[in-house]
Amino acid sequence: MSISGKCLCGSVKYSTAAECLNMGNCHCIDCKKASGSGYAPTMLFPEAAVSITGTVKFYSSPGRSGKLVHRGFCPECGSQLFGKVDRMPGLIAVRAGSLDDLSLYKPTLDLFTCHVSAWDTLDPDIPKFEELPPRP
Ligand SMILES: [Zn+2]
Ligand SMILES: [Zn+2]
Numbered sequence: 001m002s003i004s005g006k007c008l009c010g011s012v013k014y015s016t017a018a019e020c021l022n023m024g025n026c027h028c029i030d031c032k033k034a035s036g037s038g039y040a041p042t043m044l045f046p047e048a049a050v051s052i053t054g055t056v057k058f059y060s061s062p063g064r065s066g067k068l069v070h071r072g073f074c075p076e077c078g079s080q081l082f083g084k085v086d087r088m089p090g091l092i093a094v095r096a097g098s099l100d101d102l103s104l105y106k107p108t109l110d111l112f113t114c115h116v117s118a119w120d121t122l123d124p125d126i127p128k129f130e131e132l133p134p135r136p
Helices: 029-035
Strands: 004-005 012-018 022-026 041-046 050-055 057-062 068-073 080-085 091-095 110-112
Touching: 029 041, 041 080
Parallel strands: 022 110
Antiparallel strands: 004 012, 012 050, 022 041, 041 091, 057 068, 068 080, 080 091
């Protein structure tokens, strides 16, 4: 698959032709805070295969495992675009809401369902993980 995307103001752009390793909706509390939404729709790729142009600012906070999670956003418009986890070196997550073609996002799992918001509705047909799924 080939994807591309950008932030709201267009200062940061990315693209990759790599195979997406998985697509999942993360319902953890930190993703809610960072996105201001019910969950973070996330596409996982090998980091080396994703090319990024523009300046990305990363904010780091400890994840569930105690290892750091780095969330990347455009410093101009604040759009959240990327996630990297020290627990999974070499991988980068792309926030699917930033895709140029939003129809390419087809979530195959829900993670951190222990924190699903009461006002959210989940797809009953995709696998659920109370916390993290196994590394792809
Ligand atoms: Zn921007
Ligand atoms: Zn999360």
